Amino acid sequence: MVGKQGRVTGKIGPGLVGEVMIPVRGGVEAFYAHPSVPDEEFLTGSIVVVVEYFPPRTVYVARALI
Amino acid sequence: MSPEFYIAAGGIVAAAVVIILLFKAVWRVAEPNEALIISGLGARRRGEGVDSLGFKIITGKGAAVLPGFQAARRLRLDTRAANLQVSCVTQQGIPVHIRGVVIYKVGDDLSSIANAARRFLDQQDFMTSAIHELFTGHLRSIIGNLTIEDLILNRERLTSETRASAADEMSKLGLIVDSLQIQEIDDETGYIVNLGKPHAAKVASTARIAQAQRDQEATEAEQIAAANMAAARRDSRIKEASYQAEIDRAQATARQAGPLSEATARQEVVVQETKAAELEAKLAEQRLQSQVRKPADAKAYETVTLSQAERDARIAQAEAEARETELRAAAQASQVKLAAAADAESVRLRGEASGAATKIAGEAEAQAARARGLAQAEAAKALGLAEAEASEAKGLAEAQAIRARAEALKENQEAVIAQQLAERWPEVVEAGAKAFGNVDHMVVLNGAQGVEELLAKALTLGGAGIGLARALLNGATPNGTEPEISSKAP
Numbered sequence: 001m002v003g004k005q006g007r008v009t010g011k012i013g014p015g016l017v018g019e020v021m022i023p024v025r026g027g028v029e030a031f032y033a034h035p036s037v038p039d040e041e042f043l044t045g046s047i048v049v050v051v052e053y054f055p056p057r058t059v060y061v062a063r064a065l066i
Numbered sequence: 067m068s069p070e071f072y073i074a075a076g077g078i079v080a081a082a083v084v085i086i087l088l089f090k091a092v093w094r095v096a097e098p099n100e101a102l103i104i105s106g107l108g109a110r111r112r113g114e115g116v117d118s119l120g121f122k123i124i125t126g127k128g129a130a131v132l133p134g135f136q137a138a139r140r141l142r143l144d145t146r147a148a149n150l151q152v153s154c155v156t157q158q159g160i161p162v163h164i165r166g167v168v169i170y171k172v173g174d175d176l177s178s179i180a181n182a183a184r185r186f187l188d189q190q191d192f193m194t195s196a197i198h199e200l201f202t203g204h205l206r207s208i209i210g211n212l213t214i215e216d217l218i219l220n221r222e223r224l225t226s227e228t229r230a231s232a233a234d235e236m237s238k239l240g241l242i243v244d245s246l247q248i249q250e251i252d253d254e255t256g257y258i259v260n261l262g263k264p265h266a267a268k269v270a271s272t273a274r275i276a277q278a279q280r281d282q283e284a285t286e287a288e289q290i291a292a293a294n295m296a297a298a299r300r301d302s303r304i305k306e307a308s309y310q311a312e313i314d315r316a317q318a319t320a321r322q323a324g325p326l327s328e329a330t331a332r333q334e335v336v337v338q339e340t341k342a343a344e345l346e347a348k349l350a351e352q353r354l355q356s357q358v359r360k361p362a363d364a365k366a367y368e369t370v371t372l373s374q375a376e377r378d379a380r381i382a383q384a385e386a387e388a389r390e391t392e393l394r395a396a397a398q399a400s401q402v403k404l405a406a407a408a409d410a411e412s413v414r415l416r417g418e419a420s421g422a423a424t425k426i427a428g429e430a431e432a433q434a435a436r437a438r439g440l441a442q443a444e445a446a447k448a449l450g451l452a453e454a455e456a457s458e459a460k461g462l463a464e465a466q467a468i469r470a471r472a473e474a475l476k477e478n479q480e481a482v483i484a485q486q487l488a489e490r491w492p493e494v495v496e497a498g499a500k501a502f503g504n505v506d507h508m509v510v511l512n513g514a515q516g517v518e519e520l521l522a523k524a525l526t527l528g529g530a531g532i533g534l535a536r537a538l539l540n541g542a543t544p545n546g547t548e549p550e551i552s553s554k555a556p
Binding site: 010011016017019024025027029030032055056057058 | 177230236242
């Protein structure tokens with residue numbers, strides 16, 4: 001999981017549970033997402049990279065360099 | 067073929083069939099939309115440590131299940147839908163009834179499948195009611211913090227908050243939400259309807275205004291079109307009337323053409339008849355003249371001529387008689403005259419002879435007297451003329467001199483006076499020197515300078531004379547003008 005890129009479908013920010021769609025296991029699945037750096041925000045549609053994975057469905061993301 | 071062969075073949079086939087049946091009984095295949103949960107003997111994988119699940123999860127492939135030793139259950143992974151019916155109260159205290167749907171499924175990773183299998187494997191139909199309860203509870207709490215305006219306008223906030231609050235529970239249950247849709251928001255108080263009313267009224271008024279404006283424009287356009295139509299109709303009627311008038315005029319002209327031409331023709335006839343009558347009258351006149359007047363004239367002329375001739379003849383006769391008488395008288399007179407002339411001639415001849423003698427003597431005397439008088443008169447005349455010329459020349463010379471002096475005076479009085487003094491200078495000096503002539507001994511104190519001063523004083527007497535003359539002149543003519551001289555000047 002760590003290192004994969006995904007697309008934000010629900011706003012990620014402090015105090016929010018965001019949603020990010022990540023291609024995994026041959027499909028695309030939704031994961032609950034939190035910012036890896038506190039107070040960072042990701043608007044819907046931006047591309048992020050997974051830096052930490054907490055099974056089953058939670059990831060911490062950072063801004064992707066694309 | 068031997069019976070053993072058949073037996074052997076049958077045994078092989080039977081064995082194969084048995085093997086296949088056994089395999090079918092043992093081998094289980096997981097469909098793409100399900101997971102096989104195998105528990106029992108040997109389900110714990112080797113080397114998985116303390117937190118091993120204690121069962122095997124098979125997805126997308128097959129596995130052998132030993133009947134009697136192992137149990138295999140299927141967990142469906144496809145989507146399920148739960149209809150949500152929530153009656154709750156918003157932040158403003160307005161009761162609303164919300165209908166929605168949540169579409170969820172079991173997560174695809176092994177931990178989610180394990181969580182879901184532990185909770186729902188035997189109660190997969192119960193899953194929907196559990197989800198319903200879970201989401202209605204979350205929706206109540208979320209809607210309680212929202213206003214109706216947020217509900218209507220900001221659905222993203224509703225879904226994101228729902229996701230945030232349900233995230234932990236869904237993770238525990240091993241489920242993921244594919245979609246959460248709010249389908250209807252009903253309120254019994256009519257708040258939403260009233261909320262929309264101002265906007266609806268605004269839109270309606272805008273629509274009415276727009277409609278009225280369009281209506282007005284259309285009406286204006288129609289009226290303009292009607293006015294244009296009326297104008298066009300008027301123009302066409304005016305043109306029709308003018309054309310009709312032209313037609314009428316042409317028709318009248320055409321109608322009058324017959325009588326007019328008739329009248330013209332009759333006029334021509336009358337004219338010709340008049341001419342004919344005139345000619346007849348002329349003819350009659352001519353005839354009258356030739357038949358009546360000319361003979362009458364001829365007769366009158368004859369009469370006049372005859373009477374004139376008679377008169378002339380009588381006059382001639384009378385003249386002839388007068389002439390005869392005259393001639394006779396003249397003849398008598400000439401006879402008397404001749405006799406008288408002869409007498410007169412003789413007398414005259416005698417008188418003439420004596421007169422001629424007297425005349426010759428008188429003429430000689432008169433000639434002599436006249437010559438003497440003429441000579442005397444010539445002499446006297448020459449003398450007078452000479453005297454007159456002399457006096458005239460003298461007068462002219464004097465007048466010239468006076469005029470010259472007057473002009474000189476007018477130009478420079480002092481110069482003239484000086485000139486006159488200069489002319490008399492010798493006499494002046496002589497008079498001054500007479501004073502010295504009476505002196506016997508003269509002592510001069512200043513020497514040569516004293517003599518010079520004395521002489522200078524004597525000479526300045528002339529200058530004093532000039533000043534005196536000027537004073538006199540100014541006294542005589544205070545303004546410096548000389549009216550007498552200027553009037554004398556021609």
